Amino acid sequence: MRAILLGPPGAGKGTQAARLAERVGVPAISTGDIFRANVNGGTELGRTAQEYMSAGALVPDEVTNAMVRDRLAQDDSAAGFLLDGYPRNTEQAVELDTMLADLGVALDAAIEITADFDEVTNRLLRRAEIEGRADDTEPVIRKRLEVYSASTAPLTAFYDGRGLLVQVDGLGAIDEVTDRLVSALSS
Ligand code: B4P
Numbered sequence: 001m002r003a004i005l006l007g008p009p010g011a012g013k014g015t016q017a018a019r020l021a022e023r024v025g026v027p028a029i030s031t032g033d034i035f036r037a038n039v040n041g042g043t044e045l046g047r048t049a050q051e052y053m054s055a056g057a058l059v060p061d062e063v064t065n066a067m068v069r070d071r072l073a074q075d076d077s078a079a080g081f082l083l084d085g086y087p088r089n090t091e092q093a094v095e096l097d098t099m100l101a102d103l104g105v106a107l108d109a110a111i112e113i114t115a116d117f118d119e120v121t122n123r124l125l126r127r128a129e130i131e132g133r134a135d136d137t138e139p140v141i142r143k144r145l146e147v148y149s150a151s152t153a154p155l156t157a158f159y160d161g162r163g164l165l166v167q168v169d170g171l172g173a174i175d176e177v178t179d180r181l182v183s184a185l186s187s
Pocket of ligand 1: 008009010011012013014015016025030031032033035052053054055057059060064084085086087091092123124126127133144170171172173174177
Protein backbone atom coordinates (compact mmCIF):
# COMPACT_ATOMS: atom_id res chain seq x y z
CA MET A 1 0.00 0.00 0.00
CA ARG A 2 1.17 3.49 -0.86
CA ALA A 3 -1.04 6.03 0.87
CA ILE A 4 -1.10 9.46 2.43
CA LEU A 5 -3.01 10.52 5.53
CA LEU A 6 -4.83 13.86 5.49
CA GLY A 7 -6.80 15.64 8.20
CA PRO A 8 -6.59 18.65 10.53
CA PRO A 9 -4.02 18.76 13.34
CA GLY A 10 -5.27 16.52 16.13
CA ALA A 11 -7.55 14.43 13.90
CA GLY A 12 -5.51 11.35 14.79
CA LYS A 13 -3.15 11.08 11.82
CA GLY A 14 -0.07 10.20 13.87
CA THR A 15 -2.07 7.96 16.19
CA GLN A 16 -3.69 6.00 13.37
CA ALA A 17 -0.67 5.97 11.04
CA ALA A 18 1.33 3.92 13.54
CA ARG A 19 -1.51 1.41 13.98
CA LEU A 20 -2.35 1.11 10.28
CA ALA A 21 1.28 0.79 9.24
CA GLU A 22 1.76 -2.08 11.66
CA ARG A 23 -1.30 -3.90 10.36
CA VAL A 24 -0.36 -3.42 6.72
CA GLY A 25 3.38 -3.97 7.21
CA VAL A 26 4.65 -0.72 5.66
CA PRO A 27 6.57 2.12 7.36
CA ALA A 28 4.63 5.10 8.72
CA ILE A 29 6.55 8.19 7.68
CA SER A 30 5.62 11.27 9.71
CA THR A 31 7.17 14.54 8.61
CA GLY A 32 6.25 16.03 12.01
CA ASP A 33 8.10 13.21 13.83
CA ILE A 34 11.18 13.60 11.62
CA PHE A 35 11.22 17.35 12.33
CA ARG A 36 10.81 16.77 16.08
CA ALA A 37 13.64 14.18 16.10
CA ASN A 38 15.86 16.77 14.42
CA VAL A 39 14.82 19.46 16.91
CA ASN A 40 15.71 17.10 19.78
CA GLY A 41 18.99 16.16 18.10
CA GLY A 42 19.95 19.82 17.68
CA THR A 43 20.61 19.47 13.93
CA GLU A 44 20.55 22.35 11.46
CA LEU A 45 17.31 20.97 9.98
CA GLY A 46 15.88 20.89 13.51
CA ARG A 47 16.79 24.52 14.14
CA THR A 48 15.10 25.57 10.89
CA ALA A 49 12.01 23.43 11.55
CA GLN A 50 11.58 24.62 15.12
CA GLU A 51 11.28 28.22 14.05
CA TYR A 52 8.23 27.39 11.92
CA MET A 53 6.66 24.65 14.03
CA SER A 54 6.58 26.68 17.22
CA ALA A 55 4.74 29.44 15.30
CA GLY A 56 2.21 26.95 13.87
CA ALA A 57 3.47 27.57 10.31
CA LEU A 58 4.48 25.04 7.68
CA VAL A 59 8.19 24.34 7.38
CA PRO A 60 9.29 25.66 3.92
CA ASP A 61 8.50 23.32 1.04
CA GLU A 62 12.09 23.07 -0.21
CA VAL A 63 13.22 21.71 3.16
CA THR A 64 10.26 19.36 3.59
CA ASN A 65 10.25 18.05 0.02
CA ALA A 66 13.97 17.20 0.08
CA MET A 67 13.53 15.37 3.37
CA VAL A 68 10.61 13.28 2.05
CA ARG A 69 12.43 12.52 -1.20
CA ASP A 70 15.37 11.09 0.80
CA ARG A 71 13.06 9.09 3.05
CA LEU A 72 11.09 7.54 0.18
CA ALA A 73 14.34 6.47 -1.49
CA GLN A 74 15.23 4.27 1.49
CA ASP A 75 14.87 0.50 1.08
CA ASP A 76 12.04 0.04 3.58
CA SER A 77 9.73 2.29 1.52
CA ALA A 78 10.12 0.24 -1.66
CA ALA A 79 7.21 -2.09 -0.96
CA GLY A 80 4.89 0.63 0.34
CA PHE A 81 4.50 3.46 2.85
CA LEU A 82 2.00 5.50 4.76
CA LEU A 83 2.83 9.21 4.65
CA ASP A 84 1.53 11.00 7.75
CA GLY A 85 1.32 14.79 7.44
CA TYR A 86 2.70 15.09 3.92
CA PRO A 87 1.68 16.59 1.56
CA ARG A 88 0.26 19.63 3.37
CA ASN A 89 -0.27 21.96 0.41
CA THR A 90 -0.75 21.71 -3.35
CA GLU A 91 2.91 22.44 -4.10
CA GLN A 92 3.97 19.48 -1.93
CA ALA A 93 1.32 17.29 -3.59
CA VAL A 94 2.67 18.14 -7.04
CA GLU A 95 6.22 17.45 -5.83
CA LEU A 96 5.11 14.10 -4.39
CA ASP A 97 3.78 13.19 -7.84
CA THR A 98 7.22 13.88 -9.29
CA MET A 99 8.98 11.83 -6.59
CA LEU A 100 6.67 8.86 -7.14
CA ALA A 101 7.01 9.10 -10.93
CA ASP A 102 10.81 9.08 -10.50
CA LEU A 103 10.47 5.92 -8.38
CA GLY A 104 8.07 4.40 -10.94
CA VAL A 105 5.23 3.95 -8.46
CA ALA A 106 1.82 5.53 -7.80
CA LEU A 107 -0.43 6.35 -4.85
CA ASP A 108 -3.20 3.89 -3.98
CA ALA A 109 -5.19 6.12 -1.63
CA ALA A 110 -5.44 9.52 0.05
CA ILE A 111 -7.08 8.82 3.41
CA GLU A 112 -8.69 11.78 5.14
CA ILE A 113 -9.50 11.54 8.85
CA THR A 114 -12.26 14.05 9.53
CA ALA A 115 -12.86 15.81 12.87
CA ASP A 116 -14.36 19.19 13.78
CA PHE A 117 -12.15 22.00 15.03
CA ASP A 118 -13.64 22.06 18.57
CA GLU A 119 -12.81 18.39 19.04
CA VAL A 120 -9.27 18.65 17.69
CA THR A 121 -8.57 21.77 19.77
CA ASN A 122 -9.64 19.92 22.93
CA ARG A 123 -7.48 16.93 22.04
CA LEU A 124 -4.41 19.07 21.43
CA LEU A 125 -4.94 21.01 24.66
CA ARG A 126 -5.18 17.67 26.50
CA ARG A 127 -1.97 16.50 24.83
CA ALA A 128 -0.31 19.76 25.94
CA GLU A 129 -0.95 18.77 29.56
CA ILE A 130 0.68 15.38 29.00
CA GLU A 131 3.50 16.04 26.54
CA GLY A 132 4.02 19.82 26.74
CA ARG A 133 4.59 20.22 23.00
CA ALA A 134 5.52 23.82 22.15
CA ASP A 135 2.96 23.93 19.31
CA ASP A 136 0.03 22.71 21.42
CA THR A 137 -0.75 26.06 23.06
CA GLU A 138 -4.09 27.73 22.28
CA PRO A 139 -2.80 30.56 20.01
CA VAL A 140 -0.52 28.19 18.07
CA ILE A 141 -3.31 25.61 17.66
CA ARG A 142 -5.54 28.40 16.25
CA LYS A 143 -2.79 29.31 13.78
CA ARG A 144 -2.28 25.64 12.79
CA LEU A 145 -6.01 25.32 12.08
CA GLU A 146 -5.92 28.49 9.92
CA VAL A 147 -2.97 27.08 7.98
CA TYR A 148 -4.83 23.78 7.60
CA SER A 149 -7.94 25.53 6.21
CA ALA A 150 -5.97 27.70 3.78
CA SER A 151 -3.29 25.27 2.60
CA THR A 152 -4.13 21.64 3.39
CA ALA A 153 -7.93 21.42 3.12
CA PRO A 154 -7.85 22.04 -0.69
CA LEU A 155 -6.04 18.69 -1.04
CA THR A 156 -9.35 16.92 -0.34
CA ALA A 157 -10.70 18.09 -3.71
CA PHE A 158 -7.30 17.54 -5.36
CA TYR A 159 -7.27 13.82 -4.50
CA ASP A 160 -11.04 13.37 -4.86
CA GLY A 161 -10.68 14.55 -8.45
CA ARG A 162 -8.29 11.66 -9.03
CA GLY A 163 -10.59 9.09 -7.46
CA LEU A 164 -8.11 8.44 -4.62
CA LEU A 165 -9.96 10.00 -1.67
CA VAL A 166 -11.14 7.80 1.21
CA GLN A 167 -12.84 9.73 4.05
CA VAL A 168 -13.12 8.27 7.54
CA ASP A 169 -14.83 9.78 10.58
CA GLY A 170 -12.15 10.48 13.22
CA LEU A 171 -14.57 10.93 16.14
CA GLY A 172 -14.97 8.19 18.72
CA ALA A 173 -12.58 5.82 20.45
CA ILE A 174 -9.13 5.29 18.89
CA ASP A 175 -9.87 1.56 18.30
CA GLU A 176 -13.15 2.39 16.57
CA VAL A 177 -11.41 4.82 14.22
CA THR A 178 -8.76 2.17 13.40
CA ASP A 179 -11.52 -0.35 12.58
CA ARG A 180 -13.23 2.21 10.32
CA LEU A 181 -9.95 2.88 8.52
CA VAL A 182 -9.21 -0.81 7.99
CA SER A 183 -12.69 -1.51 6.63
CA ALA A 184 -12.69 1.60 4.42
CA LEU A 185 -9.35 0.58 2.94
CA SER A 186 -10.29 -3.04 2.37
CA SER A 187 -13.45 -2.06 0.50
P1 B4P B 1 2.34 16.94 12.95
O1 B4P B 1 3.40 16.25 13.72
O2 B4P B 1 1.88 16.27 11.71
O3 B4P B 1 1.18 17.17 13.99
P2 B4P B 1 -0.40 17.27 13.91
O4 B4P B 1 -0.91 17.69 12.60
O5 B4P B 1 -0.79 18.08 15.10
O6 B4P B 1 -0.99 15.86 14.15
P3 B4P B 1 -0.51 14.70 15.10
O7 B4P B 1 -0.26 13.57 14.18
O8 B4P B 1 0.56 15.05 16.01
O9 B4P B 1 -1.70 14.47 16.10
P4 B4P B 1 -2.80 13.38 16.11
O10 B4P B 1 -3.77 13.94 15.16
O11 B4P B 1 -2.37 11.97 15.88
O12 B4P B 1 2.81 18.40 12.55
C1 B4P B 1 3.39 19.29 13.48
C2 B4P B 1 4.05 20.46 12.74
O13 B4P B 1 5.15 19.98 11.91
C3 B4P B 1 3.18 21.26 11.74
O14 B4P B 1 2.40 22.24 12.40
C4 B4P B 1 4.27 21.88 10.82
O15 B4P B 1 4.88 23.00 11.41
C5 B4P B 1 5.31 20.77 10.72
N1 B4P B 1 5.07 19.92 9.53
C6 B4P B 1 4.71 18.60 9.56
N2 B4P B 1 4.56 18.13 8.30
C7 B4P B 1 4.82 19.19 7.46
C8 B4P B 1 4.79 19.35 6.04
N3 B4P B 1 4.45 18.34 5.20
N4 B4P B 1 5.11 20.57 5.53
C9 B4P B 1 5.45 21.58 6.33
N5 B4P B 1 5.47 21.50 7.68
C10 B4P B 1 5.16 20.31 8.25
O16 B4P B 1 -3.27 13.36 17.64
C11 B4P B 1 -3.48 14.48 18.42
C12 B4P B 1 -3.94 14.10 19.84
O17 B4P B 1 -5.23 13.56 19.78
C13 B4P B 1 -3.07 13.06 20.53
O18 B4P B 1 -2.89 13.43 21.87
C14 B4P B 1 -3.87 11.77 20.44
O19 B4P B 1 -3.65 10.89 21.51
C15 B4P B 1 -5.28 12.31 20.47
N6 B4P B 1 -6.23 11.45 19.74
C16 B4P B 1 -6.02 10.85 18.53
N7 B4P B 1 -7.11 10.16 18.18
C17 B4P B 1 -8.04 10.34 19.17
C18 B4P B 1 -9.39 9.88 19.37
N8 B4P B 1 -10.01 9.10 18.48
N9 B4P B 1 -10.03 10.29 20.49
C19 B4P B 1 -9.41 11.08 21.40
N10 B4P B 1 -8.14 11.52 21.27
C20 B4P B 1 -7.47 11.17 20.16
